[in-house]
Amino acid sequence: MHRHPDDYIKPELMACCGAREIKDGDVVIVGTGFPTMAANIAKYTHAPNATLMQESGVFDARPRRPALSVGDPCLNPGAAMIGGLVDIMGMFLQAGWIDVGFLSGSQVDKFGNINTTVIGDYNKPKSRLPGSGGANPIGSLAKKVLIIALHNKKRLAEHVDFITTPGYIDGPGSREKWGLPDDTGPHVIITNKAVMRFDKDTKEAYLATYHPDTSVDEIISLTPWELKVADDVHETEPPREEELKVLREVLDPQRMIRIYEARGYV
């Protein structure tokens, strides 16, 4: 069995949760931070043949430090292929080759829709956010979308203020109606409190596992929709020793992942 050291921080647990969703051989599109770490944990443990790419044009980078953006200079030396946006977003993503995409957002709703455009009314915004970038196409076209979010009533929503990136949109049948490709869509929401998955019939996120220091009740109280709970709900498996080893010794020796604690991932 696996050893589970208890000195981990929440972002490390979340990265491990992401890693476990990746299968060997998966083609993964990542941004920075969590996603890259998650995908690389998978690659260094159970999924050595997973390959990663960044939307800016990079496939199978070999960075010597964690990339701080999808265009980070460290992604260039040693990559297997470098092209441009149309190669990654068109030739690989739109053409249906991406198995896993990671997304995060300022707001995520129960159908896995994501808002990265605006808080408040679009025309009179309370807060203008960056916009879609690569999020909408990844959410539209990757086979499994893994969503990273902060677990509170501000960041989770029954309905997002603005659907930048499609989850299941209005619920069952919506993606099909709009002609989004079959077998795509949100797969899981990984928060700092829990892992939520999507009900096959209702397309609503439900509680699958709760992280070690929390409870089903706490999570329900932090979730702004009437959260369903899985019959087999249980505690999230903490980071395994070998996962933490990869994370701390190979991927992020300077533990830059700690910046996520400052952003509320505790």
Place this chain on the structure above:
Amino acid sequence: MHRHPDDYIKPELMACCGAREIKDGDVVIVGTGFPTMAANIAKYTHAPNATLMQESGVFDARPRRPALSVGDPCLNPGAAMIGGLVDIMGMFLQAGWIDVGFLSGSQVDKFGNINTTVIGDYNKPKSRLPGSGGANPIGSLAKKVLIIALHNKKRLAEHVDFITTPGYIDGPGSREKWGLPDDTGPHVIITNKAVMRFDKDTKEAYLATYHPDTSVDEIISLTPWELKVADDVHETEPPREEELKVLREVLDPQRMIRIYEARGYV
């Protein structure tokens, strides 16, 4: 004034006729043989800033020998840009950047339509020809199309058996009706006997100049449509000394151009 040595062969004259249609700064798409030589004569004489490309993906090649095909190895070393078909045919030709294109064909008709597909009925062909290749897009999209042809009743036709490449199609208004870009289309037919241009109103090829060893009457008798003759019809200017010098000393010291004599260009 220019000196005109009289030891030239007909393909050399034809190449010079082509060269004179090219203006300084023109962007020219060429195949092999005549077109390349014509464009290069222009480049070495009055049009030093003309640039050439081949559909296979090469821009501004610096071949050490005349290229025998648009994919010839000699086009690689020293070129300014090498990509693929979508770069040349899409990014440059379809996007409207090509000023001059050269074409030839087994049959050319009075509207400048070209057949390189089939002699006889398409389904029961007398002779199956190569097909369009790059000819149709060049004929559709280059601003000035220069057509090279043998002057006889087999190669020229009132109507080609098969329109592979559009000239003026059915005559005035046809290109516009089909939505081909404005200000494109055949500009001249250069044969081994004459230079024919296209009437602005009827879009029919008429005799503009006759080559030194022939006559208006001979050309009319060799042309399968009722050939109109320009009011100012006159003899084609023979190759200038400096044109021949470029051709023989720089472009084709082994005088590979002679193979066109064997093909009937006499």
Place this chain on the structure above:
Amino acid sequence: MGKVMTMKQAIASHVNDEDLVFIGGYICRTPFAAIHEIIRQKKKDLTITRSNAADDFDMMIGAGIVKRFIGTFLSLGVYGLGRCYRRSIEKGIPRKIEVEEYTNLSLPMMLLAGSMGMPFVPVRDMLGTDLLKIKAFMGEKKYKLIDSPFDGKPTLLVPALNPDIAIIHVQQADEDGNAQIWGIGGDCKVGANAARKVIVSCERIVDRDTIGKDPSRTIVPSFKVAAVIEEPYGAHPGYTPGFYDVDFAFGALYQKASNTLEGFNDFLKEWVFDIEDRTDYIQHYIQTFGYSRFKELQARFDYGYPVSYEY
């Protein structure tokens, strides 16, 4: 002919008020020298476009020279939201820009269409989201939703985009403008080739023979290029592969400055308006932060292998 000129000449001659300007770069090879010069020359009412915009777009918006933005995203990356962008949209300071929102798939594809003479292209994203509900200055031409004539399925079409001018920064170009890059491309190739003309800023002008030693690296051919400017460190505080790293500390400086309107204006005065040209900018950088910090930006080198195109 003479395409080689100063950035001042290039921007004065080739960027007009109200132009639709594509500006290449993706942190990688951002043409910052050109952007500073555009701001210095106080060009008016530009429409700017690129996928994934960053500090450069934020700065132009803050400087008030932008009327419209055809975009997908604007942020300062690790430094968070674009402060000038937020002030513009949320408070109309210095003016409220109009935004046409696309994505990092649809916008590059629109530029691809523009570069290849296609009037429009189908894309498979944006469907079902509020990105289809909002339309700004492009109005009904933002997109069309049709039933595919091949299989009847709902198909989203986005129009070709053809900028009046594209500005890119590359590793090297020759005097005629044949421009070569290696490393992350972003939407530089499609954006530059979609434009009616191109300004090429480069780390070094090389001779035509050098270009010819490796023509597969060329992304823009000479005949599209109107101006060539040799502008070493032209992408700072962005990076250029093989030449220099991102200047993270300068990014933090910009973040801090742009937090307030006053700070932003002071920054603009110090680093743009009181600066003559790129040489002056680098001089000022070295005087302000010291040569050792400047030197640290310089890339280590790890050369690959040369290839031969011979036969």
Place this chain on the structure above:
Amino acid sequence: MGKVMTMKQAIASHVNDEDLVFIGGYICRTPFAAIHEIIRQKKKDLTITRSNAADDFDMMIGAGIVKRFIGTFLSLGVYGLGRCYRRSIEKGIPRKIEVEEYTNLSLPMMLLAGSMGMPFVPVRDMLGTDLLKIKAFMGEKKYKLIDSPFDGKPTLLVPALNPDIAIIHVQQADEDGNAQIWGIGGDCKVGANAARKVIVSCERIVDRDTIGKDPSRTIVPSFKVAAVIEEPYGAHPGYTPGFYDVDFAFGALYQKASNTLEGFNDFLKEWVFDIEDRTDYIQHYIQTFGYSRFKELQARFDYGYPVSYEY
């Protein structure tokens, strides 16, 4: 995983009867070793496609393994019309193949569409010509002529093409299939990326670190590649930039042989059926024509300059 294999294994495992096969090359990097193996294994009823087909397609047609051809052009270049192609179309020998006719713009754009997940793309050629009048096995799906939903203008749409398998020959690839080229590209990149899987034949297998020294040269990523075969001189009688020249004399030999059905069959026996593999082929070449003629094909070298991707 194990993608590295012999050509015999690759063709046996990955090319099926009735497949739509894209075969890259444009005189440049023709995957002739693969083509010979396909003929040796007597694959049936293939549909073959590429822009500007040449001797390789002519040979497959003559060998009777082709049912359909989605093409633009087929000739032997300086050696004139494709003899087997003519015999097939004009006389049904050995069988009459069906031809779907496109152009060197429309077909690469269909592969581009296929490679980028676009269901179709607009093209500006073929209009007004007999190429629109003839339709073969693609029938009404050959193209659609619509009024543009943006401006009402007549617009021709051609469908995406997604081959079952693509076969390309490149200068170098690693064991996972990351494939690199330089020099004339033809429609190799779009064709390979449009396919469901790719067979990569290469002059040399290099390690992953070598690929990583110059990743901008990669045209196909590992995850699309099913088989990697190190096959030096794999493009003969075509050429590979940096490795060897076109073998014009061999082209003449093929022309002469294929002038008659008997000559063609003898040629096929000598150079394909009685040959075990590429090593055997080269051995036979050297025994037949002498090592000095073989040696003459080898490219001169004129290496360019290496670049660094460092920061």
